[in-house]
Amino acid sequence: MKPNSENKFPLYLSVVIPVFNEQENLETLYSRLKPTLENLKTSYEIIFIDDGSMDKSWIIMEEIKKNDNSVKTFQFNRNYGQHTAILAGFELSKGEVIVTIDADLQNPPEEIPKLLKEIENGHDVVGGWRKNRKDPFFRKFISQMGNKVLARITGIKLKDYGCMLRAYKREVVERICEVNEFSSFFIPALAYTYSNNLIEIVVDHNQRQEGKSKYNLLKLAKLNFDILTSFSLIPIQLITLLGVFIALFGGLFGLILILVKIFFNTSNGILSLISIFSVFTGILTFFLGLIGEYIGRIYLEVRRRPRYIITNSKE
Ligand code: UDP
Numbered sequence: 298m299k300p301n302s303e304n305k306f307p308l309y310l311s312v313v314i315p316v317f318n319e320q321e322n323l324e325t326l327y328s329r330l331k332p333t334l335e336n337l338k339t340s341y342e343i344i345f346i347d348d349g350s351m352d353k354s355w356i357i358m359e360e361i362k363k364n365d366n367s368v369k370t371f372q373f374n375r376n377y378g379q380h381t382a383i384l385a386g387f388e389l390s391k392g393e394v395i396v397t398i399d400a401d402l403q404n405p406p407e408e409i410p411k412l413l414k415e416i417e418n419g420h421d422v423v424g425g426w427r428k429n430r431k432d433p434f435f436r437k438f439i440s441q442m443g444n445k446v447l448a449r450i451t452g453i454k455l456k457d458y459g460c461m462l463r464a465y466k467r468e469v470v471e472r473i474c475e476v477n478e479f480s481s482f483f484i485p486a487l488a489y490t491y492s493n494n495l496i497e498i499v500v501d502h503n504q505r506q507e508g509k510s511k512y513n514l515l516k517l518a519k520l521n522f523d524i525l526t527s528f529s530l531i532p533i534q535l536i537t538l539l540g541v542f543i544a545l546f547g548g549l550f551g552l553i554l555i556l557v558k559i560f561f562n563t564s565n566g567i568l569s570l571i572s573i574f575s576v577f578t579g580i581l582t583f584f585l586g587l588i589g590e591y592i593g594r595i596y597l598e599v600r601r602r603p604r605y606i607i608t609n610s611k612e
């Protein structure tokens with residue numbers, strides 16, 4: 298591990314923990330995290346971000362902080378979501394390496410040294426991969442489907458999007474903090490975008506220690522939809538394509554009806570109507586998609602994400 302004095306940053310490691318109603322887990326988490334960090338023989342801080350908890354989480358954090366200077370606690374006025382909490386932790390952190398971990402002990406804190414080893418090996422983002430994930434079947438199923446669809450559409454090829462046991466080098470975190478977007482914040486995908494040398498390693502995964510998952514089906518769907526729309530314009534492009542297909546179908550159908558009329562002298566009013574209707578619906582859908590494409594481009598413009606990142610240069 299690098300000694301602290303050589304580094305630009307005051308600390309080697311910041312551990313960022315988003316907390317939303319985790320009163321039953323915090324003490325156990327701290328009691329396992331603390332010795333793990335002590336064993337690293339390096340400087341560190343533990344940052345708890347209370348994401349608007351309604352239970353005793355904040356009081357417990359304060360209690361922990363009273364006896365430990367390396368603990369920092371921040372409280373949101375309301376619930377903003379896990380990724381916003383982590384972003385706040387990033388902005389408040391002082392470490393050269395930043396590790397994120399869930400508060401519910403699904404990610405064992407004992408795995409942190411494994412992540413740090415990969416950082417020392419030169420990777421700038423180390424993602425945890427829950428190969429043996431201990432979540433309910435339906436949850437794993439949705440994630441697996443989501444992972445595949447998202448990898449295909451967004452081009453972000455991660456084995457595990459959702460695992461939040463991750464380590465980042467400072468420069469990647471700073472790039473993520475520069476992204477000034479209010480909606481659709483998804484940190485692993487942004488980290489993928491701004492990383493230079495990412496690796497995913499298998500980490501242990503356990504069942505949630507206490508309490509319930511903070512994600513229901515609706516929240517999960519929203520999260521996946523957010524990633525989809527904030528990292529690609531493909532949904533709207535599919536609509537444009539759909540318009541073309543509907544119009545083509547209508548046109549072809551109409552052509553067949555005309556041929557039938559010419560050769561067999563029969564016609565059917567309803568079928569003709571369907572054909573005309575399809576052509577117009579197709580054209581309208583196509584135009585909607587086209588307008589959507591322009592709106593999508595405005596969306597890309599206003600986000601002002603950096604177009605590229607230069608990691609090395611020699612002049
Ligand atoms: N969390 C948060 N804000 C939220 C939802 C979750 O800070 O709105 C925290 C939560 O306390 C936990 C972590 O994010 O530390 C992961 O949440 P959870 O375990 O509910 O997610 P799951 O493991 O089911 O994906």
Ligand code: MG
Pocket residue numbers: 399401403505510
């Ligand atoms: Mg969990």
